[in-house]
Amino acid sequence: MSAVLRLAYSTLFPVTTELALSPELVDFLTQGGRAILFGEDGEEYATGVMRPDRVRDETPETWRAVTERVRKLAGTAVLALDADISAVHRLHRLTAPLPTREETHAMAQEEFETRIQAMAQDARQLGVNLLLSPTADVVAGENPWLTRRTMADDIAEVSRLAAAYVRGVRRAGIASTLKHFPGNPVVTGLPAIEEAHVPLTMEALKPYFAPFKAGIDAGAEAVFLSSAIFDAVTPAVSGSISSDLIRVLRDELAFTGLVITCDLDHRSTVGTKRLDQVVVEALQAGADLLVVSPAAVPYLGALALAIEKAVDERRLPLERLQSASAAIDRVAS
Incomplete structure (x- = not known):
């Protein structure tokens, strides 16, 4: 296997909805893959409640067995999951509880950070090293995707909580992720299954950058891009493949960490x-770690080959691939 192909594998971030490694994921990890996202199924995502059989069968021992196996196969790796207030907490009853949205608003900031730290410490004990949280979005209108899934409805309050969440996670010794940049105050549909737009100008979007900036200043190691289509850029494309929006993140918000796409096979992104075209476009745009859903796991090899081919044909600079892999290294452990 070429060194370029191993680098290509390292930028892929497959989702598994089960606490297990399929044969395809084992192969992925032995070929150079170094990141696994432990996700939830559609109903769990929609309700924020884990299935009863998952709650029954997943134990600290089963989590540690899987995360240790990932590291045995891949060496240092990114092992990630959601730990959201008002949305999905993938580790359900296996960590110190997250506060509810209402409890969060009533807490002193230090108490909130301590609660987040306790949860993150428990996640670390299970082998997790990256939380795909907090949600830094603020809903300001029609939004079938994120309504009731954010920490607050006010930009200043979400900014305060995002920074506090990041600080709490950092105290626990693992990494956090701000999502879904550049913010989705209004969305016309569900990006996973529809061509959903954020129909705002860049000027109208800018106030919603504030929670991301607060989290970045607090030390967030990763930022997760939106899968919605942004009319603020030309041509209008998904946030996950927008070089313009990633440039804003890097230049205006001074973010130097890991840039993660949303699921690239979401309808609003793949269209x-x-x-195999879209994974290359995401890297070309400046993303580092490329999320693909469970449905795409059987095709990880083909996606890695497409990235290698793009480098060979000089459509993707080798330096861009190396930079992405280095960004992943800084979070993996």
Whole structure:
């Protein structure tokens, strides 16, 4: 296997909805893959409640067995999951409880940070080293995707809580992720299954950068891009493949950490293109770690080959691939 192909594998971030490694994921990790996202199924995502059989069968021992196996196969790796207030907490009853949205608003900031730290310390004990949280979005209008899934409805309050969440996670010795940049105050549909737009100008979007900036200043190690289509850029494309929005993140918000896409096979991102095209576009745009859903796991090899081919054909600079892999290294452990 070429060194370029191993680098290509390292930028892929497959989702598994089960606490297990399929044969495809084992192969992925032995070929150079170094990141696994432990996700939830559609109903769990929608309700924020884990299935009863998951709660029954997943134990600290089963989590540690899987995360240790990932590291045995891949060496240092990114092992990530959601730990959201008002949305999905993938580790359900296996960590110190997250506060509810209402409890969060009533807490002193130090108490909130301590509660987040306790949860993150328990996650670390299970082998997790990256939380795909907090949600830094603020809903300001029609939003079938994120309504009731954010920490607050006020920009200043979400900014305060995002920074406090990041500080609490850092105290526990693992990494946090701000999502879903550049913010989705209004969305016309569900990006996973529809061509959903954020129909705002860049000037109208700018106030919603504030929670991301607060989290970045607090030390967030990663930022997760939106899968919605942003009319603020030309041509209008998904946030996950927008070089303009990633440039804003890097230049205006001074973010130097790991840039993660949303699921690249979401309808708003992939559109009518092939996924092997879109993974290359995401890297070309400046993303580092490329999320693909469980449905794409059987095709991880083909996606890695597409990235290698793009480098060979000089459509993707080798330096861009190396930079992405180095960003992943800084979070993996």
